Amino acid sequence: MxxxxxxxxxxxxxxxxxxxxxxxxxxxxxxxxxxxxxxxxxxxxxxxxxxxxxxxxxxxxxxxxxxxxxxxxxxxxxxxxxxxxxxxxxxxxxxxxxxxxxxxxxxxxxxxxxxxxxxxxxxxxxxxxxxxxxxxxxxxxxxxxxRCWCDVSAAAFRDWLTKRYGDVDELNRAWGTAFWSQHYTSFEQVLPPRVTPAVPNPTQQLDFARFSSDALxxxxxxxxxxxxxxxxxxxxxxxxxxxxxxxxxxxxxxxxxxxxxxxxxxxxxxxxxxxxxxxxxxxxxxxxxxxxxxxxxxxxxxxxxxxxxxxxxxxxxxxxxxxxxxxxxxxxxxxxxxxxxxxxxxxxxxxxxxxxxxxxxxxxxxxxxxxxxxxxxxxAGSPVRADVAVLFDWDAWWACDLDSHPSAELRYPDAAHRWHRALTGLGATVDVVHPESDLSGYRLVVVPTLYLCSDAAAAGLAAYVEGGGHALVTYFSGIVDGHDHVRLGGYPGAFRDLLGVRVEEFAPLLPGATVTLDDGSRADLWAEVVTAPDAEVVSRFADGPRPGGPALTRRAVGGGVAWYLATRPDEAATTALADRIAREAGAARFEPPAPGVEVVRRGRYVFVLNPTDEPVTVFTRGVDLLAGDLPVAGSAGTVTVAARDAAVIREEE
The missing domain is CATH 3.20.20.80 (Glycosidases)
Structure with a gap:
């Protein structure tokens, strides 16, 4: 401490x-x-x-x-x-x-x-x-x-861009400057994305975010x-x-x-x-x-x-x-x-x-x-081993939360937090990792709103599923490349072939509006116009902008499975789907003894955190370090954790 x-x-x-x-x-x-x-x-x-x-x-x-x-x-x-x-x-x-x-x-x-x-x-x-x-x-x-927008920062930004793109023509291609007469003939004309009369160039904003992180x-x-x-x-x-x-x-x-x-x-x-x-x-x-x-x-x-x-x-x-x-x-x-x-x-x-x-x-x-x-x-030093990964990327965050998108109500961290909360609430241990990480050790990978996706990340996820992994990709994923250019041919561009679906149009929902799926679950925020030429339709929209269209699909790929979710289910439906895909993937779970109780494994140690107002009993074998290194009581190997208290069990070898 x-x-x-x-x-x-x-x-x-x-x-x-x-x-x-x-x-x-x-x-x-x-x-x-x-x-x-x-x-x-x-x-x-x-x-x-x-x-x-x-x-x-x-x-x-x-x-x-x-x-x-x-x-x-x-x-x-x-x-x-x-x-x-x-x-x-x-x-x-x-x-x-x-x-x-x-x-x-x-x-x-x-x-x-x-x-x-x-x-x-x-x-x-x-x-x-x-x-x-x-x-x-x-x-x-x-x-x-x-982030700083002063003239010194502007000069440093231009130097950073010169190193990144080499020449101004490549910058123009990356920034799409043919739009709104923004074509540059010299790096000296480039400024940080200061306040402008209308919406700034999105790739300029994205690169300024990257530059600012790199400057610090x-x-x-x-x-x-x-x-x-x-x-x-x-x-x-x-x-x-x-x-x-x-x-x-x-x-x-x-x-x-x-x-x-x-x-x-x-x-x-x-x-x-x-x-x-x-x-x-x-x-x-x-x-x-x-x-x-x-x-x-x-x-x-x-x-x-x-x-x-x-x-x-x-x-x-x-x-x-x-x-x-x-x-x-x-x-x-x-x-x-x-x-x-x-x-x-x-x-x-x-x-x-x-x-x-x-x-x-x-x-x-x-x-x-x-x-x-x-x-x-x-x-100290004990590793945390997880069967489940949630992909997360600051580049995708910066790009996803820019202006003039289909819905200002959609913000990048939301889906990642929802799926992490659902999975950990079910007792799964979850790593949150970069999209280009080695995924081979996981049984389940969740790809929440990965709006910006590199070719390498898309290829890595496809190889993971082909090799036997299970993946869930959510709405507004795989939409743009590293320059924030839309991947043409139908959404979700980078993942379209893997998932066997094609989205023709986004249909975001107004605040407070909901849709019903044909399995009775409710969702909000987002809907899409989906076709599933090469995937099984698991559930459909029962109402909303496009009733009858696919909302959740599943596709067997090689030795694995790729799921696609085209809306944001409510908490109960998210938990139910998390439970289904985690069980199908065979992800290890340490189911909590009561709602709200956290059970987390770190190496050979099991942490039981009870924030509730009632005691809970956990079945395990070992010694509770916080109780003075005493053996867990009971022949069945149980420990009772008092209200608003914790136990840390060193499990037997």
């Missing part, structure tokens, strides 16, 4: 109390220095490390490892005052001024020069310190400055390279933000540049089911990490401060939410932050030590969590 630690907000007397309380709570690490630039370098080139040295010494004496941040997340006022050209600019041309955080342009050479000077000083001073176990580049790169990745690499040169024995990470509301970085591209993948996650109570979203992002983080264990760098002990209503956690939820991360591959559980701030924008964000102090229910629950995580040490 660990947390962000911001000692600059407190006096030295508090630092000593902090270390003692950290030991009491069972903390193993802190992330130090994230927002310390203004105090570490109070004037250009003049560094003040004395106070920082003292804090680091206290932590080391207390046995607390340090994840050392490079302190570059927020520039100090002297930098933005002397060099206002480093400030980001939005699509409307407005400068985003200092006064919060991340007020810098990712492409700014001036910002990079000053930031790398600080990184080098940090690496030389602390790279060999015995407390420093990990380097932490900046913080949540792109959280507030993921290039910045990350610049810091990482300095650290590797001056502190080569300490691994390097940066904390990702894998979540529903953060779409601006393609973390599949970023992951190879991390020595270990780490992420931040906060429950979003604006969603209908925030904990299902947490499970999805955990499984996606594991997919980004290539199946390897990862680190949860930040989460919340209770409420956050940035939602319209910031919901506090009930008793037991801190343990359950933390173990959900561990069950899905996390080898560390971190929080923001150690001590709740007295001042500043995040003063009402929960912490391990709340405003009430350590004599509080929240701190006692934190200490109990620290003790629980300590006894789970043997779980």
């Amino acid at each position: 660990g947390c962000d630690y911001n000692p600059e907000q407190w006096s030295p007397e508090v630092w000593r109390e902090d270390v003692a309380l950290m030991r009491e709570a069972g903390l193993g690490f802190v992330t130090l220095g994230v927002f310390s630039w203004a105090l570490l370098e109070p004037e250009p080139g003049r560094f003040d490390f004395g106070w920082f040295d003292e804090v680091l010494g206290l932590l080391h004496e207390g046995g607390i490892a340090v994840d050392m941040a490079t302190a570059t997340a927020a520039p100090p006022p002297w930098l933005t005052t002397a060099h206002p050209e480093v400030l980001p600019v939005d699509a409307d041309g407005r400068t985003l001024w200092p006064g919060s955080r991340q007020s810098w342009c990712p492409s700014s050479p001036v910002f990079r020069e000053h930031a790398l000077r600080l990184v080098a000083e940090m690496a030389r001073r602390y790279g060999g310190h015995p407390a420093v176990r990990l380097w932490h580049v900046s913080n949540e790169l792109g959280c507030h400055n993921g 990745l290039d910045y990350h690499r610049a810091e990482r390279d300095v650290l590797r040169e001056l502190s080569p024995t300490v691994p390097v990470t940066t904390n990702f933000m894998v979540s529903t509301h953060q779409s601006e970085q393609d973390y599949f591209r970023w992951a190879p540049d991390q020595d270990v993948v780490s992420q931040d996650h906060y429950l979003d109570h604006r969603l209908a089911d925030p904990r299902a979203e947490q499970a999805f992002t955990d499984d996606l983080t594991r997919g980004v990490a290539g199946g390897r264990a990862w680190l949860l760098m930040e989460s919340a002990t209770s409420a956050v401060n940035w939602q319209p209503v910031n919901v506090a956690k009930r008793p037991g939820e801190l343990l359950l939410d933390s173990l959900r991360h561990v069950a899905r591959g996390a080898d560390a559980v971190g929080f923001f932050q150690w001590r709740a701030s007295r001042a500043g924008a995040e003063k009402y964000h929960s912490a391990l030590v709340p405003h009430a102090g350590p004599d509080s229910e929240r701190f006692r629950e934190v200490a109990a969590l620290g003790a629980a995580l300590a006894v789970l040490g043997e779980v």
